[in-house]
Amino acid sequence: MNEQACTTILVGKKATIDGSTMIARNDDTFLPLTPQRFIMQPAVHGRQEIWRSTQNGFEAPLPADGYRATMTPNVDVEGLGYFGESSINEKNVAMSATESVYGNPLALAHDPFVEDGLAEDSLQSMVAPFIDSAREGVLYLGKLIKKYGSPEGNGVLFADKDEVWYMEIVTGHHWAATKIPDDAYAIAANQVAQDYIDFNDPQNYLWSEGLQEFVEKYHLNPDKSTFNFRKIFGTDNEKDRHYNTPRVWYGQRCFNPEIEQDPQSSDLPFICRSKRLLKVEDLTYILASHYNETKYDPLGHGSQADKLKFRPISLNRTQNSHVLQIRNDVPAKNAALMWICFGVPTFTPYVPFYTNATDTDPSWSQTPLDYDITSAYWMYRTLSMLTESHYTQFIQKNRDYLIQTREVLHRLLSEVDNGVADLNGEEATTYLTKQNYQIVAKMRELTMKAIADCITGGLELSKLTFDMDKNL
8 A cells, every 4th residue: 555654743631731632743655745735524414425445445334424524635636545644523533644554474474454444545534523532533443443454554643632542553453552641752653663552451552352362372472471562563673773763762862861762772662751841842843853963864964874874754755744732721612723734844834723613724725736836735845945955054044934933823822712712602613714714824924935035045046156346
């Protein structure tokens, strides 16, 4: 199917600065340009419809009723598949799918992938509009995997205002999920990430029917006394140590700088606790990072060998980076925020959207396949390309722009939260929809100015120049 390479972060509500739950992910593809759009999928009632994948032949009936939910699908659905990728539904349940993971051949020999099963391109649409909580999301998807099977390994993120869950589907029908402790965080990067599953604690762990028996029957557990899901179902090879584990190492290094770890270690912990409380910008820093301030930074000053040693987190082929935040310090009507970056995260901002809305700005929802700077996707990718093309000359201007946008966005969010305080029901939804448009407009103003600064500055950097006596 689709070997996408993503990076995932999950944070419990007591580990954040404001009591939010947060799930975040970079959606990476093999191509530097895979246009995405951000849409509001309306609620449905009494429909009769079959979901059909354009990629692997999967088909399944959709439930008659479904909640309103955001989606960030591909523009080229026929060619590349739908891939809803990231959602918050009207019940304030967040979901992001998927983190591609790779099971080992010993496990897959006895429960192989199902070629026409439920894959990433269909998964978000088959689950997100139909769940009322994060836990229910895990159980709901688990039932679908039991019925239809999976054609690939996938990690799936769920969150509501109280709980954060990470679920990994590792064979055709087997999976496990861990509730991230309220005071903890977890980072995953294209490897099976969960470690110890406690089958005596169904409040904090969930698993597929017959998982223990399957592992015992086929002698899959290399540990003598514990059930380490990563060791049983995951991979541990040279590719992992250059492509996957260094990304987890860097994220944990940012959140726990006091802990010394090897970037190529096969035993980095899954559940971690930071000494400080985390905010949205901490997550976006990691998603936008490239081993900043280490010798492995491809934009840094290390040796050529070190700069090329590890796969960075932010890439030019990151098509959709997002933080899905469910806040607990405001009412439910304005609690859910979807922070979206459609440019290269290193150089472009995360724009927040209230998900209690009825539609999305056309510059985000009507992305064309071909270049058009009036589209948000193409505008932010333009800024990304211009900044990197003259990195040394433009990076400080870009940093100033990103700092400015963060200040402006937080001020706007505070104003909107105050403005919606006395509104309820459809009146609140209408207000938040309108405010999303205003946020988009302000960001377009700031971003087009940043693009203009790059273009005018770049015109002065041409090598086709010659020092002349101004009197000649």
